[in-house]
Amino acid sequence: MTSAPISPQNPAEAMVWKTIVWTWPFYAVGALYVVGPVLAWLMAGLVVLSLYLGPAIRDDLRATGSIPPVIWGWMIGMLVMLVALWIGHLDWGLGLKKTIKSSIGWAKGWALLALFPLIGAVLPIRREILIRAQCRLGFWTLCIAPVLLIAPYVGLPERIFTSPLKAVGGPGPEYFSVYLFTFDPASWTPRWQFYAPWSPFAALLGVTMVLFALEEKDNRWRAAGVAAGTLMILASKSRMGLVGLVACTIGPRLMPLVLRSWAWAALSGLTASLAITGPWLAQSIGAGIEGFKAARADSTRVRATLQRIAKERWEEEAVWFGHGTVQPGPHLVEYMPIGSHHTWFGLLFVKGLVGFLAFLVPLLWQTGLALWDAAAGPRGRLPLGICMVLVLLSFGENIEIEAYLLWPALVCLGIHARECATTPSHELTLNEPKAQFA
Secondary structure: OOOOOOOOOOHHHHHHHHHHHOHHHHHHOOOHHHHHHHHHHHHHHHHHHHHHHHHHOOHHHOOOOOOOHHHHHHHHHHHHHHHHHHHHHHHOOOHHHHHHHHHHHHHHOOOHHHHHHHHHHHOOOOHHHHHHHHHHHHHHHHHHHHHHHHHHHOOOOOEEEEOHHHHHOOOOHHHHEEEOOEEOOOOOOEEOOOOOOOHHHHHHHHHHHHHHHOOOOOHHHHHHHHHHHHHHHHHHOOHHHHHHHHHHHHHHHHHHHHHOHHHHHHHHHHHHHHHHHHHHHHHHHHHHHHHHHHOOHHHHHHHHHHHHHHHHHHHHHOOOOOOOOOEOOOHHHOOOOEOOOOHHHHHHHHHHHHHHHHHHHHHHHHHHHHHHHHHHOHHHHHHHHHHHHHHHHHOOOOHHHHHHHHHHHHHHHHHHHHHHHHOOHHHHHHHOOOOOOO
16 A cells, blocks of 8 residues: 655654654764754744744644643653752752753753653644654665675774764763674674664664554555664664564554453453463563573673662662762673663662652653553554653663654654544544544
8 A cells, every 4th residue: 555645744844854864864974962952952942932922923833732731741740850950969069060061961861851742742743754754764774774784794893983073962972973883792793773872772763663664554665664673673682672572563552452341351261271370371481581681691780780789879878869960880880880771770869769750750641641542542552652662761771861862752752642632532432433443
């Protein structure tokens, strides 16, 4: 099946479209880490203008409605995060210079988790634009992939160069570097990270691309998006990516079953059978988890130790507002910063219980909205898949420093919040009884 050509119909859609499609050229000059925050704050300015001017603004930039409640939740949560950061710096006497630097980091990280959903909720941006743009990015990824895949076998270097844009500041030089591939220090085999700063993150970006592509109506573009996303997952050699590929694509499509009586009857029978098969199943799952961890034992050990240190120091030293910033780790964790490699333990260590709740509450709210909508009809499948990716990513990465590449997914969450505010899920259930499980 092919569909009519999809192209931007207003300046907001054009900005989103071009930024996604130009991902590889931006990466080639090491500019992706700069592009994401700049796009967020520029388009947030458009949101303010659209809301302030109302009908006085040009028709194709007029606000689609008021700000949905869940988006208010994200904005309040991220503002609380900034306040927690300031208090943490004050408590630990980190000084004005470091406080300003960390506040700029907040504007390039945590703030994006509120700005991009706000942009999607208010500006007239269609889902179809995001979906087709992601598939076009997938097509260009497939075109570039042969060069990346043969690079380690023909003697090409891992890193081509580091952009001078690193002068603007960021978490590290890898965010401004252009890589063909990297070698896994544990096995000394090549791994690919495509346009991400490291391979596991590339895998979750691949899962996101697959989720978008599955909603594409044109067969050719859908095939390009699914193939590129799957390649990113497999070439990254990430365990988290493989889990995401299965869970985040199948899970949302099973949600309509919660409204089917026969599904509950089947679940009851399955639960009863666990009295017999339960011990064997538990043993099998345990063996699978251990095998999963053993696949990258060194990485698992370092992450577990970092989490333990972060938790202990949070409990003993800074329960409410954290330590204000990550701190260098010991040799035991290969000098990895304490507060890194895990969003939740990182939040507890850096911003305390206040920062932890500031992220948890809007994420649960958004996920609950997506769960309810996915049960009512297909509209909720993509947002629920995205929420699952965010949750999965939060257990292996610091999600705030990766928002600059996750932004199309965040915009989609905003669009979904607008759709739910305009047409609630119960109206879909009542008005579209045949289409809701298509």
